[in-house]
Amino acid sequence: MDNIRLKIHSVICNLFSVTEDQLTDSTGPGQLAKWDSIGQLRLIMELEKAFGIQLSVDEVMSMNNIGDIVQVISKSSGDPESEESESTTEQTKVVYHPVRVPPQIFWGKGCTSALKSVLSGRVAIVTGSSDYVVKIQERLAVELTDRCELMFIKRPSGEPEEIGCLQISRQLKDFAPDIIVAIGGGSTIDAAKLARLIYENPEIDLNEISGLLESIEIRKKTTFVAVPTTYGSGSEVSSAVAITKTGHTGKTILVSHEILPEIVFLDPSYGVDASDNILFSSAIDALTHAVEGYVSLVRNPVLESLAGPTIRDILGALKNIVSGEDRYHSIEKLCYSAYYAGLIQNHCSVGLTHSFAHQMGTLGLSHGIANATFLVPVMKYNADKVDSYEKLSHLCGLSSAEELIDSISEIVKATDIIPDANTLNQILGKKEQIIAGAMGDITFQTNPVLLSRQEVEIVFTNTIHGLLST
DSSP: OHHHHHHHHHHHHHHHTOOGGGOOTTOOTTSSTTOSHHHHHHHHHHHHHHHTOOOOHHHHHTOOSHHHHHHHHHHHTTOGGGGSOGGGGOOOOOOOOOOOOOSEEEESTTGGGGHHHHOOEEEEEEEOOOHHHHHHHHHHHHHHTTTEEEEEEEOOSSSOBHHHHHHHHHHHHHHOOSEEEEEESHHHHHHHHHHHHHHHOTTOOGGGOOEEOOSOOOTTTOEEEEEESSSSSOGGGOSEEEEBOTTOSSOEEEEOGGGSOSEEEEOGGGGTTSOHHHHHHHHHHHHHHHHHHHHSSSOOHHHHHHHHHHHHHHHHHHHHHHHTOSHHHHHHHHHHHHHHHHHHHHHHOOOHHHHHHTTOGGGTOOHHHHHHHHHHHHHHHHHTTOSHHHHHHHHTTOSOHHHHHHHHHHHHHHHTOSOOHHHHHHHHHTHHHHHHHHHHSGGGGGSSSOOOHHHHHHHHHHHHHHHHTO
8 A cells, every 4th residue: 555655646746846855645635736626626637547547436535635546446456454443543534625716706787887997008909809898899989988998809709710810919018018908708808818828928829738827827928808799608717718729610618727718707787788699509608517516526615605506696697688578687696696506616626518619619509509409318318316406406406306397398399509400410410529539628537437439429419319300
């Protein structure tokens, strides 16, 4: 066991840039600067690689500190010393679950009127291209011209791609802003985050980075302000961004807490003029974050308690909007629920639904619609093998996992956002590419069930054939 402990210490020291004298058996998440929920995910992956093993769901869930890790891996490796009584090493376990949120959050109808109190100097405002964003630009130009030197940057349409982000970063370089404001949906906020990353770190080559970004500092030149105008992506509270690199078909996920915005405005009035299609696809995205975040292998009990109320609010708001009832207050619920759902997924990661959805960008599917396509089938498959969906259903005030899945299935059907037969056939035609990309996606590692290649194909094929037959 001593050899196993030394090897685990080596992995932890290399991964978290610490020395062995900083480690004891009681050291766990939250006690080292880099050992947070994202660090825990990476540690699991590095341990599996170092020891040539695949950890089960129960094993991962039991790893609360180094002592637990030694016991789990010793048992997996057949070390007889691991069977000794736990009473010989009894100690109080203290587990930390750090929660990271933007330092300043403004919320409520019309709260963006406070933008003029936080903006000064040279301000670059990155937006999408919708009509109502143009109206926002006009208002801000009137309100802020006397206080700030403004530059408006319209991002390329579609989800964030390397070329478009590089284009925005060049505009930022020419303008040299003090503050970057992203006003729009998740794609706009993500594109602005990436452009800021490149602007502040011009030596970065996007083709050479992926996954967890270490030793990258961002807040050297600018402050980042996020103003979501659609409610689902959670980008305003996310430490991750998704980008499609040139020559690639699936999304690459980049993760660093440095990416988290410093200031967020949650103003539900921006959603009033959004189309039902945008509202529905965005809300299903948020719903998927809350569901998959709760059942993820990465635990954060502080945030798990938010999952039930968040799911209830999203389902209730969607039912009201579908039936034409109480639209504004339903949109207000979606605005705040999307933030909470984003907070959950940012600390707990997500699963196979997202692994599939991240491969759909080149087919022209929005992320929310891609999630709507796979969420229910993935839930059904996972729920047969783990009890976390049963527990989640009780938090939602429902009697069983089956009732939760049925409730979500009904609302997905009611929103009518599932792709048409032509698009589904295109997805089916890219089966091999999509499955390979999904299994290589960082979110695949945190699905509550670790699937084989054959099992992933079964879920994928049954999903698409099932939708084509309805």
